[in-house]
Amino acid sequence: SQQGEEDPQALSIQEGENATMNCSYKTSINNLQWYRQNSGRGLVHLILIRSNEREKHSGRLRVTLDTSKKSSSLLITASRAADTASYFCATDPLILGANSKLTFGKGITLSVRP
Amino acid sequence: DTGVSQNPRHKITKRGQNVTFRCDPISEHNRLYWYRQTLGQGPEFLTYFQNEAQLEKSRLLSDRFSAERPKGSFSTLEIQRTEQGDSAMYLCASSPGPLGQFFGPGTRLTVL
Numbered sequence: 616s617q618q619g620e621e622d623p624q625a626l627s628i629q630e631g632e633n634a635t636m637n638c639s640y641k642t643s644i645n646n647l648q649w650y651r652q653n654s655g656r657g658l659v660h661l662i663l664i665r666s667n668e669r670e671k672h673s674g675r676l677r678v679t680l681d682t683s684k685k686s687s688s689l690l691i692t693a694s695r696a697a698d699t700a701s702y703f704c705a706t707d708p709l710i711l712g713a714n715s716k717l718t719f720g721k722g723i724t725l726s727v728r729p
Numbered sequence: 730d731t732g733v734s735q736n737p738r739h740k741i742t743k744r745g746q747n748v749t750f751r752c753d754p755i756s757e758h759n760r761l762y763w764y765r766q767t768l769g770q771g772p773e774f775l776t777y778f779q780n781e782a783q784l785e786k787s788r789l790l791s792d793r794f795s796a797e798r799p800k801g802s803f804s805t806l807e808i809q810r811t812e813q814g815d816s817a818m819y820l821c822a823s824s825p826g827p828l829g830q831f832f833g834p835g836t837r838l839t840v841l
Contacts, residue, residue, distance in 0.1 A: 618802070623800070645827065645829075646828070648829060648830075650787070650832075653816075656834055657731065657733075657735075657820060657833050657834040658772070658822075658831040658832040659731065660731075660829045660830065660831065660832075663828055663829050680792050695732070703771050703772075707770075707827060712776045714760075714779070714784055714785050715760070715824070715827040715830075716762060716785065716822055717762075717764075717772075717774065717776040717824075717830065718774070718776055719771030719772050719773070720771050721769065721771050722769075722770075722771050
């Protein structure tokens with residue numbers, strides 16, 4: 616079953632603009648991760664935020680986590696055409712013996728127009 | 730390229746045939762995961778290995794599916810008597826611990 620729900624489902628922006636993607640989840644987590652997937656390919660790990668962290672940065676990426684609202688956001692600043700891809704949030708559940716298996720949302724399709 | 734390889738990249742088979750996929754993880758990673766992804770959906774967990782031990786299997790993994798990881802290195806996923814509903818992308822991931830997984834390019838299975 617899919618725990619995460621991303622919002623919006625699709626996003627189209629102009630190159631240079633910022634893209635904000637949101638994710639909500641249902642159960643308690645160890646951490647939340649964002650992945651990118653280019654069409655028909657595997658997933659690339661972008662950033663991980665632990666449950667005791669509120670904000671994290673990596674290059675042009677900024678991720679926030681609000682565990683009280685069970686939500687996260689991913690901000691990509693100064694977007695480029697190469698950022699066009701599907702973006703997924705994935706949660707590592709806080710369950711004994713969960714083995715860090717990830718539960719993914721359905722993904723957000725980001726299109727960056729040149 | 731994450732360092733995780735999967736073969737074949739594409740497989741077309743007829744309903745009822747058996748298929749086997751291979752995953753070569755990053756060599757020092759003791760954790761290995763298989764996921765399945767259908768069109769328009771996120772990946773769904775299938776099974777997990779720590780070294781050679783298969784520690785968890787999803788309800789999605791029916792008895793037609795079997796996975797192995799002999800010697801804790803590469804892993805294989807076999808589907809017997811394939812059905813059209815098995816058509817999907819099969820993704821393998823490895824990790825050294827609980828802080829992020831490295832995914833392979835996937836094997837796209839089409840069952841005719």
